[in-house]
Every structure is written in C-alpha cells, then in structure tokens.
Amino acid sequence: MKNWFRRRDRSQEIHEEVERHLAMRAELNCAAGMSPDEARTGARRQFGNAALIEEDVRGVRGFPWLESLAQDARYALRGFARSPVFTATAILTIALGIGASTAVFSLVDRILFRPLPYPQADRLVSIGIVAPSVDKSEFVFADAYVQMRARQTPFSQITTFGFINDCDLSEQNAVRLRCAMVESTFLPTFGIQPALGRNFTHAEDQPNASKVALLSYSFWKNRFGGDTGVVGRSISVDGQPTNIVGVLPRDFELFNLSPIDLLIPEAINEARPGNGRVFRAFGRLRPGVGVEQARAAMEPLFEEQRRTVPPQFRKELRLVIRPLRDRQIGDMRLASWTLFAAVLVVLLIASANVANLMLARSASRRREWTIRAAIGAGRWRLARQVLTESVLLASIGAVAGCGLAWLLLRFFAAAAPHGIMRLDQASLDGRVLLFAIALALASGVLFGLAPALDTPAASMAAGRTVVSSRGLLRHVLIAAQIAASLILLAGAGLLLRSLWNLEKVPLGMDTERTVAAQFVIGRGYDELAFFTRLEARLQSLPGSPVYAISDNIPPYGGFRGRPFFVLNVEGRPPFPEGTGGMVGWRYVTPGYFAAMGIPMVRGRAFTEEERNAQEMPIVLSRELAHRLFPESDALGRHILSTDKGAWHTVVGVAGDVINVGLERRPEPEYYELRKNFPDVTYANRQPGVGWRGASVIVRSPLSTESMSRNLRGILAELDPAVPVTVQTLQERASTLTVTPRFDALLLGGFAGVGLLLAAIGIYGVIAFLVGQRTREVGVRIALGATPTAVTRMFLSHAAGWTLAGIVVGLAGSLAVTQLLAGMLFQVNARDPWSLAVAPALLLAVALTAAWLPARRAARIDPVRTLREE
Amino acid sequence: MADSLQGTLDLLILKTLQLGPNHGFGITLHIQTASQGLLNVEEGSLYPALHRLERDKLVKAEWKTTGNRRRARVYTLTAAGRKRLGEAEESWTSLAKGVGRLLRYV
Numbered sequence: 001m002k003n004w005f006r007r008r009d010r011s012q013e014i015h016e017e018v019e020r021h022l023a024m025r026a027e028l029n030c031a032a033g034m035s036p037d038e039a040r041t042g043a044r045r046q047f048g049n050a051a052l053i054e055e056d057v058r059g060v061r062g063f064p065w066l067e068s069l070a071q072d073a074r075y076a077l078r079g080f081a082r083s084p085v086f087t088a089t090a091i092l093t094i095a096l097g098i099g100a101s102t103a104v105f106s107l108v109d110r111i112l113f114r115p116l117p118y119p120q121a122d123r124l125v126s127i128g129i130v131a132p133s134v135d136k137s138e139f140v141f142a143d144a145y146v147q148m149r150a151r152q153t154p155f156s157q158i159t160t161f162g163f164i165n166d167c168d169l170s171e172q173n174a175v176r177l178r179c180a181m182v183e184s185t186f187l188p189t190f191g192i193q194p195a196l197g198r199n200f201t202h203a204e205d206q207p208n209a210s211k212v213a214l215l216s217y218s219f220w221k222n223r224f225g226g227d228t229g230v231v232g233r234s235i236s237v238d239g240q241p242t243n244i245v246g247v248l249p250r251d252f253e254l255f256n257l258s259p260i261d262l263l264i265p266e267a268i269n270e271a272r273p274g275n276g277r278v279f280r281a282f283g284r285l286r287p288g289v290g291v292e293q294a295r296a297a298m299e300p301l302f303e304e305q306r307r308t309v310p311p312q313f314r315k316e317l318r319l320v321i322r323p324l325r326d327r328q329i330g331d332m333r334l335a336s337w338t339l340f341a342a343v344l345v346v347l348l349i350a351s352a353n354v355a356n357l358m359l360a361r362s363a364s365r366r367r368e369w370t371i372r373a374a375i376g377a378g379r380w381r382l383a384r385q386v387l388t389e390s391v392l393l394a395s396i397g398a399v400a401g402c403g404l405a406w407l408l409l410r411f412f413a414a415a416a417p418h419g420i421m422r423l424d425q426a427s428l429d430g431r432v433l434l435f436a437i438a439l440a441l442a443s444g445v446l447f448g449l450a451p452a453l454d455t456p457a458a459s460m461a462a463g464r465t466v467v468s469s470r471g472l473l474r475h476v477l478i479a480a481q482i483a484a485s486l487i488l489l490a491g492a493g494l495l496l497r498s499l500w501n502l503e504k505v506p507l508g509m510d511t512e513r514t515v516a517a518q519f520v521i522g523r524g525y526d527e528l529a530f531f532t533r534l535e536a537r538l539q540s541l542p543g544s545p546v547y548a549i550s551d552n553i554p555p556y557g558g559f560r561g562r563p564f565f566v567l568n569v570e571g572r573p574p575f576p577e578g579t580g581g582m583v584g585w586r587y588v589t590p591g592y593f594a595a596m597g598i599p600m601v602r603g604r605a606f607t608e609e610e611r612n613a614q615e616m617p618i619v620l621s622r623e624l625a626h627r628l629f630p631e632s633d634a635l636g637r638h639i640l641s642t643d644k645g646a647w648h649t650v651v652g653v654a655g656d657v658i659n660v661g662l663e664r665r666p667e668p669e670y671y672e673l674r675k676n677f678p679d680v681t682y683a684n685r686q687p688g689v690g691w692r693g694a695s696v697i698v699r700s701p702l703s704t705e706s707m708s709r710n711l712r713g714i715l716a717e718l719d720p721a722v723p724v725t726v727q728t729l730q731e732r733a734s735t736l737t738v739t740p741r742f743d744a745l746l747l748g749g750f751a752g753v754g755l756l757l758a759a760i761g762i763y764g765v766i767a768f769l770v771g772q773r774t775r776e777v778g779v780r781i782a783l784g785a786t787p788t789a790v791t792r793m794f795l796s797h798a799a800g801w802t803l804a805g806i807v808v809g810l811a812g813s814l815a816v817t818q819l820l821a822g823m824l825f826q827v828n829a830r831d832p833w834s835l836a837v838a839p840a841l842l843l844a845v846a847l848t849a850a851w852l853p854a855r856r857a858a859r860i861d862p863v864r865t866l867r868e869e
Numbered sequence: 870m871a872d873s874l875q876g877t878l879d880l881l882i883l884k885t886l887q888l889g890p891n892h893g894f895g896i897t898l899h900i901q902t903a904s905q906g907l908l909n910v911e912e913g914s915l916y917p918a919l920h921r922l923e924r925d926k927l928v929k930a931e932w933k934t935t936g937n938r939r940r941a942r943v944y945t946l947t948a949a950g951r952k953r954l955g956e957a958e959e960s961w962t963s964l965a966k967g968v969g970r971l972l973r974y975v
Contacts, residue, residue, distance in 0.1 A: 014916075017893065017942045021912065024894040024941075046912075053913045060920040 014057045018050050072388040079389065086361055087393070090354045093760075094397030094447075096753060097350030098439050099404025104343040104746070106409060106432040108336040110422040111329050114431075117253050118324075119191035120284075125291060126255075126327040127158065127281045129302070130318045131581075137327065138320040142268050142275035144305045151301060154294035155283035159185040162266035162279050164258055166520045166693075169223075170236045176522070176723055177219070178259060179237070181266035189284050190255075196220075197231035197246030204245075205265040211242040214263040217250040237262065238523050255282065255324060257421070282324070295321045316581075332421055334822045335743050342491065342750045345484050347443060349757045352477045355447035356761055358390060359474055360768050362451045383452040390448025391441060398440035402428060405436070416742040450477070474765050475801045481761050482805025483812055485754040486842055490813035492751035493834030494820055494827055495744040501826040502737050507555050508657035508666065510597025511729035513699055515707040516553055517715060519724045520693040527691050528678060530718070535589070537714045538696065545700030545707070548591035549674065553695045555658040555733055559584040559669070567670075569628060570638035570647055583624060584659060584669040587681065587691070592671065593619075593654055595697040596729075601625075603635045603652030606673045616680070617673055618648040624668035625653045640670075642680050648672075662736050663825050697729075704728045743823065755842065759849040766798055767853035777857050778865030787858035794857055798850030799843075806839045813838070878918050879927075880961055881908065883946065883954040886928060892941040893919060919944060927953050 022043045029039035044050070080087040115121050127148075128138025140148070140160065149158055162181035169175050184205040187194070200212045215223075215230070224230045234241050242264070254260060269275055285294055302319040309317065329336070362369070369382060409426055416423065428436075450473055521530055531549060538547040552559050564580030590606040592598075601622050610617050618640065625634040638647035656666040672681050682691065696715075698707050708726045715724050770777070777790055813835060821829040885891060885899045893915060900910050922928045927950035933943040946954070 013942075014920075018912075018916065020892070020939070020941050021894045021916075024892075024939075048911070048913050053916060056913070056917045057920050060917050060924060 011054070011058060014054050018047075018054055022047060022050070069388065072385050073392060075385065076389040076392050080393075083361065086357060090357050090393050091397045091400060093350045093353050093357075093757065094394055094440075094443060095400035095404055096757075097347035097443065098394070098398045098401030098436060099408060100401075100750065100753070101343045101347045101439055102401055102405035102428070102432060102436045103408035103412070104339050105435050106405065106426045106428060107412065107420070107423065108340045109432065109435070110425055111332055111336045112340075116325060116328070117251050121324065123285045123287075124190065124324040125155075125283050125285060125294065125321050126324055127155075127283050127298070127321050128319075129305075130320050131316050137280070138322075139278050140281045142270075142277040142279060143273065145279060145281055146268065146270050146275075147305075148281075148298075148301055152283075152298065154286060154289045154297040156286045157185055157189045158281060158283040159183045159189040160266065160268070160279035160281050161186060161255070162268075162277070164260060167238050167262065167264075168522050168524075170239050170522075170524070174522070174721055175223075176520070176721070177237070177261040179213075179262045179264050180254065180258075180260040181264055183266055183268070186263075186282075189282060191284075192249065192252060194246035195249040196228060197244070200245050200265055205267055207267045207269045209265070209267065211237065211240050212245045212265065213237065213242050214246045214248055215244060216248050216259075216261050216263070217252060219261040220247045237264070255280075255328060257328070283321075291321055291323060295319065329421065331822065334820075335739070338491070338820060338823065339743065339746055339750075342488055342747050345488055346750045346754050346757075347439065348446075349481050349484050349754045349761075351443045351447040352481045353757050353761045353764075354390070354393065354443075355450045356474055356477050356764055358386070358447060358451040360764060362386070363768070363772075386452040387445065387448045390451070391444035394440040394444030394447075397443075398436050401440075402433065402436055405432075412742075415745060416738050420739065420742060471769075474768075478758075478761050478765055479801050479805035479808065481754075481758040482802050482842060482846065483809035485751070485758040486806055486809025486838055487812045487816050488747070488751035488754045489838035489842060490809075490817055490834050491820060492744070492748040493838055494817055494824055494829065494831055495740070495747050497827045497831060497834060498824045499737065499740050499744045502662045502740055505658065505662045507733055508598060508655050509554065509729070511733050512597075513701065513704065514595065514597065514729040515698050515704050515711060515726060516729055516732065517696045517711045517724050517726045518553075518694070519715060519722050521719065521722055523692070525692075528676075528682070531674070531694070532676070534696070534714070534718060537717070538698070541698065541700070541710055541714075543700045543702045545698045545702070546591050546594045547696065547698045548589045548595040550586050550588040550592055550695050550697065551691065551693060552586060553596065553697060553732075555736060556661065559586055559659060561585070564627075564668075567624075567628065567640050570641070580627075582667070584667055586669065586671050587674055588671050589674050592697070595699045596657075597699070598657055599655045601653045601655055602633070603650070605652055605654075606671075610673055611676045614679075616642075616646060616648045617651040619652045619654050619671040620650055621666070621669040622653055622656050623666060624670055625650075627668055644680075646680070658736075740823075740825075755845055758842070759845050762798055762802070762846050763849040763852060766794055766850045767856075769797070770794065770853045770857040773857075774860060774865055777860050778862040781860060782862035782866065790858045790860075791851070791854045794854035795847060795850055798854075799847060802843060802846040802850075806842060809842075810835065810839065876957060877961070878910065878914055879922060880954070880957040881910065882915075882918060882922065882944075883927065883950055883957065886944055886946040886950070887954060890933075890943045890945040892935070892943050894941075896944070922950070925949075 022040070025043035025046065026036070026039040029042050030036060034042060047053070116124070118124060126138060128140045130136075130138045145160055152158060160183045162183075164178050164180045167177050167179040169177050184200055184202045187199045194214060195217060197214070200214070203209060204212045213235075220226060220230065230244055231246060233244050235244060236242065248263060266279070268277065268279075283294070285291070289297075298319060298321060306314055306317055326333075372382060373379075406428055409428070412420070412426075413423055521527065535547075535549065538545075538549075541547070561582040561584050564583050565575035565577055567583060568574045586592075588606070590608055590611070593600060593605045600619075602625070603619075605619065606617055620628070620634055628634065628639065629637065634650045634653055637650045639650065640648045654671065657669070659666050659669065675682065696711060698711060700707055708728075711726055712724060715722060777785075780790065781787075814830065817829045817834075827834075881900050882896055885896050885903075888899075891899065893912075896919075897910050897912065897915060900908050919928070919930075923930050923944070926947060928944045929947055930942050930944050932940055935941050935943075
C-alpha cells in the first residue's frame, strides 16, 4: 500500500519534471522572439506526446504491469457500471456458487482437513477389537491391554480412556460434573501439556491411591474464577477428598469431542486376573511406522487374546487399528465429501453460466474489441482485459458470497443443531476466507478463459469466422451444465428416497402425546426411596396420565446388555458360553408399555401387584421370544435363572422397538420389573451410574407443553440440583434422521440451484440465438414458415444440446452415485426411479427455459425485420 | 553491438553530467550545442533514460532552485556513474574505431 502511494507521488513528480521542461523550452522560444502562445505550442510540438512519454518514464520504475492492471480494473469497473443487468446477474450467480462452497467448506474443513489439535496428530491411532454385536467402536479388555502394553513394539506410547461418568462436586453449591477416567499416560500420548500444575503420575493411577484430578479449563474458569492457586487444593468429588494436581489447556479436546469437567485416574486393577473392564485404547506410532505395519505387528498379540475367547465368539472378533481422525469422523467422511463435491459442482455450473454471460457480452462488444485490436492492442493485452474483468467479477462475487456463507452457516446450525460434527466450531476464519479467495481466482480464470481466448485479435490471426466457434463453445458449456445438474439431481433423488425410506421405518412405539424426562440422581440418595416418592408425585399429575419409569428409553441411547448365552431356558441344556452376541434389557415399571405405546404381542404387561411379590416376571421382545422359542409359545416359560436357582417367568411378549438405529433390525431385548423392594435385579447394580440414571415417561391427552412443565416441576421439587432433559418422544425420535435429513436437504438444495442455473443458461443461449437470427427468421416467416415451425426450430436446437448433456450426465451419474451407496438406505445406487425422474425433470425445465425466448422468435414481424435491412 | 548503440544516449548524458549537475532541458541543450547541432536528443527517449540511470544509481536527482528562482529536477553524476562513464567512453571509442576501419576497408 505504501508503495502504491509512493508511485502516485512519483507520477506527480514526473509530470512536474516534464512541465518544467516545457516551460524552459517555451521561455527559450520567447527569447527567440515568438509570442507566448506560439512559444508554448512550439515547446509541446517539439516535445511530442507528453502523456505517452510520462507513461514510458513511469514504466522505467517498478511495476508497469501493476499500473496497467489498475487501468484494466478501472476500465472493467466502468464497463460494469454501463451494463448493470449483466453485472448484477454475473455477481449474483458467482456469489451463489462461492457462498455455498465457502459455507460447506467451513463445515467439512473441520471434519476432513484441519489437523486435530494434538502435536503430530497424524501419528495417533485408535487400537482395539471390534465385536459387531457388542459395540460399533473398537475397545480393549483391561487384562489384554496390560499385556499388550508390556509387549507391543509399533507405538512409542499407548494409553487408555475409561469412559465418562457423571460425578458430583459434593461441597457447598454442589454441581453435577462430567468426569473422564483416563490412564496416567493419556495426556503425554496425545501430546497435551497441562496449562497449570502437572499430569497425575502412574503411582496416583492405582486402585487404592488417594484421589487426584485435573480440571478442565472452563470448569476452572467458572468454578474457581481462574485462580492459579487452585493447584494443590482439595475438593470433594462424590464425597471423597480429591487433590487438584493441574488444569487442562483451554483448547483441550477429547478424541470424541465430549465436553468434560474433570480428568481423573481410571486406576486399572492390574493385579486382578481376567479383568474384563472395557477401555478405549490409543497409541502414538513410532516414527516411520505406518498403520498397516502396526497392525501386522499387533496381530500375533491379538491372536493370543483371541484364543482365550470361546470359539463361537472368535470369528466375530476383529483387530482394528485406525487413524484417530477415522475413528472420530466415522461415517461422516462420505457425507462430507459428497456435500463438498456437490457444492463444487454447483460452483462449476455457476462459472459456466457466467462464462456464457461473458461470451454474450463480448459478442456485443465486438466492435470495441476490433477497434482496440486495430489500434495496436495485442492479443495478450485484450485477453488480459477480459481476465481482469472476470477475476474482478469473481472477487466482488466472493465478497457477496462470504456474506451468503455466513447466512448459510446460521441456517445449517438451525437445521441440524446437534446432528453435524463440529458444526458449532465452523466459522468464516482466515483459512476459510483464503479458500474463498482461491475459489474466486480459480472461478474467475475459469469463466474468463473462454471469452479471453475468443478476443478478435485471436480470431483475426486465425482468420476464421468468430460466431460459429463461439456458438459451439456456448453450447458445449450448456451441455456440460446439464450433465452436472443431472448428476446432482440423481444424487439428491437417491438421498431423498433413502430419507423417505428411513422416515417410514416403524419405530415400534407410539410417539404421539408423550413426554420423557431423563436425569441422573446424585449419589447421596436412597435410590429406591427417591423413585417411590417420584411415583407418588406422578400419580397426582393432572389429567390422570399413563406414566412409567425406566432406566432408559428407545429409540436410541444405551440400554443395559447381557450376553445372550446367560438366558438359559428351564429344561434345556445351557447355551455354550460366548454364543449369540448381546441382548439388551430395561428395568421398568408396569406402565412402561402403555406409556411408550409399545403393543403387547402375546400375554400381558407387568402388574402393580407383582411389584410386591417375590416372583420374577419377565417380558420379552418379539425378536428375543422368537430366538429363544422359535417353534413354541414363550408364555409361561421359565428362563434366566439366578445364582440361587430361581427362574424368571415369561408373562408377555412385546413388539420390537428400534434400538440400534433405523438402518438396522432391532436387537433382541427383555424387560424386568422394578419392585417395591430391593430384589436380586436391584442388588445386581452395575458399576458407574448404577440405578441412578432414569427416564420418566408420561402419556396424556394434555398438551405436551403443559406435561413438560408439570414434569419439570415435579423433579425440581424433589431435587432442584438435578439437571433434567425433557423432550417429547417425537422430538427424540426425529433426531434419528437429523443427519440424513441435513444431507438430503443440502444436496437437494444444491441440485435445485444447479437446475435453476442450467435453466437460466439455456434461456440465455436461446435468447441470444433468437436475437442473432432475427433476420433469418424474418425471411423464413416471409417465405411461409409457421410460428410453430419457428418455435420448433429453436426448441429442437435446445433439445439436441440438452439431450447431449443428459447422455453424458447419465453416464456420470451411474459412475458417481455408486460412491453414495454407503449413505443409502433400502435404495439401490442405480435406482431406476431416480435415474429416470432426474433426466425427465431436467428435460422439462430445459425445454421450458428454451420455449420462452423461442416463442418470441415466432412472433417476429417479417415486414419490420426486412425493412430494417 | 546493439547494446553499444543503445548505450549511446546514456554515454551522452553521463558525459554531459561530468561537466556538472544539470536538469533534463539543460542536458538536451548541451548535447545539441556541443555536437554543433549534429545530435538532437528526443525528449521521448531522454527522460526514460534519465530515470533508468537514476534507478541504476548511476546518477542521483533532486529538486533544486536554479539561477532564476525556478525549480527543476537536477541530476548529478554518482561515483558508480563516473566509473560507468569511463567504461562507456572506452567501449564507444573502440566501437567507433572498429566502424571507422570497416568503412575505410574497400
């Protein structure tokens, strides 16, 4: 910028120097006896073209190209001001393309490209076994991990993460916290330094060591006001004195992006043989070791482990070692790439449109170009003028596009509040703006290239007629737009069909007029007494609703699981250990099935009387009943014996409920009854939250708003400190389709924009042709062509190029939609419907767009056009 | 060869400035008078040449008030310019000698 001002000064200086020269010459002329006027004109005449010479002098210094670039830009801007419609259309089109691309980039950049916030994050991998019926993500058992840690070679360090639990800061102003349990090597492996204090040591990470914790940055700021003296202080966590050893850095991010408040030792009991506690394991690859090598090196260790599991279970197990990013984004990768590619295609279509606009404009500027070429503008100079214009247009478009991107991001956030990873982080920062600039330059050059190569100097040199070649180029651009739009439409069609299928999947329950509240009560409670009090309040709710308490509810979220083989049946030999995968179960009150709207297929639901009796009734899901009793009736059968030999009696079979996502068949489940006293099931509480986590379900003819209010009121009365999530079942169910809906919405939107742009493109080209051939059409009409024939002439012209585009587009669609297969549900990637509807729609839109100007051609008055001759 | 011819104007300017600082118009006049009207420097070439010499630090320029209270951009020979002048004179002399011999060779 400074340079720029200096250049302005210098121009001024040169001008002054020349003026001085002229003055001196004039003075001399005066002295020789000329009149002052004559003296001045003489001086000028002798000097020659002062402006040109000044230009030359300026050219000696610095950047003549910059100077002439500024000149080109000024010229271009004047040109834009003269043709506002062209300019506005071009800028809007390009803003649309760049805006959408930038918004989507800001989203996928976080997911696909931006390095994870750990040093040398590409060396970090997730390690574990996968058993499809247990967990989608890889895990390790504690004992196997301890062995692996001692004997592994491919990693410079490995570590484990032991899940996140609710925990209570049990002091004054008690709050519920999220505590992440990790090994002492967790932070070093990820390369994270505490912002304050230190990491906990191996000695502190032992089962009986005194408790220590690291605070998250935000918890430290909010609870302790960022007090640096907090290290070394003791706080009470779940009633146990815990020493604060450090504070995590502000940008600390857990591998699964979960927010946490405290980081505490997981304290693996290494002495306990066959410790089956489950962990997530991570490793940092040694320099020079790749993921494949690491897998090969770990395979023998894994094989040893596998031999310890029962043979039936064995073939299900698989060793997984994958980059941390892969683990993090999972199936988001395909969707991200799809949206990114789609939006770039939209940008290409937009660029083709602007290229066509510019070609049309350059046709009307033909005379100007020819004159400029005739007075000596070189081919490169003219091409540069066109490129300056196109890049300038793209840049203005990019500025407008950034505004649009900002709006789109807000729209994304509203459309998919929780479904899209890192959406809350997406913003138009420097990196994204750089991308927008790169897009502007690239698209500017792209759509400027065709008109730039088409300047008259070029064509005069080539000695050919310009119109035909330009016409061909314009039509090829149109066909390309049609092809690209078709691919987008076909893709969007597939995703929409897939979404439609997903929405049609029966949930197995009735989500109308039902509200659910989820919470985890603190450790201080007598749990049974708390839930008894809660039920008493629920009974007194207005509108006598159906209510129930369960530990968790479908259609997603965890549920308790047990291995299938423990479900022994009375009178049958026990199942071989380790067979059949996992079975889910829930711990419910009698009203559960009525409140959730789950139909009883056979038998009945639990009764209130059974809650006081010693008998153990059980309800099976239809799937489980079918697996246990494929040929006979399940009712009245005895299954699942306790240690003391007591049996559960099957009293009913309930309909299957979606519990592992819409795409998969429901996993088998069973239900146990919450008793009014601590029975075997109650005593058999599992570690972690035990029975403290619960869901309350209320179904009532009252409005869901008032039910939510009542429910909140009851829980606040019982314990105002417990955080509660209240949702209608409908809201809860709809989150299942948030991501596919978002993907389909976006791709559908892009396809729509692509279609619109292609239609505008066709309209423009046919309108241009009509304008160019007015005279010819006039002659035709004078010679007897009917209006229909004229319209048909233009329409068949448009149809020809559209069909060419469709053929190419169909071939492209067949190739591209195959890649979408992973995102589709019950739709073939070569779904004939989508592949038939898209071209038909496109053809209809294209012909309509062509028909509008073609109709004008049919109305041409031959007399007037011929008179103009 | 071509370089030598193009360098001729530079040589004329540098040689003129050897007599003392001067402005563009003065340089034109001097070359015209000293060559007794045989050499006529066009302003269109003079000023670009002057600025090129300034860019290459062979001359330096500053605004000065001349004798009759007029401002002008006055050019002065620098040490580098003096050195270049010596080289240019030498190469011009040998060029002139060479061309002379060629012309005499019948």
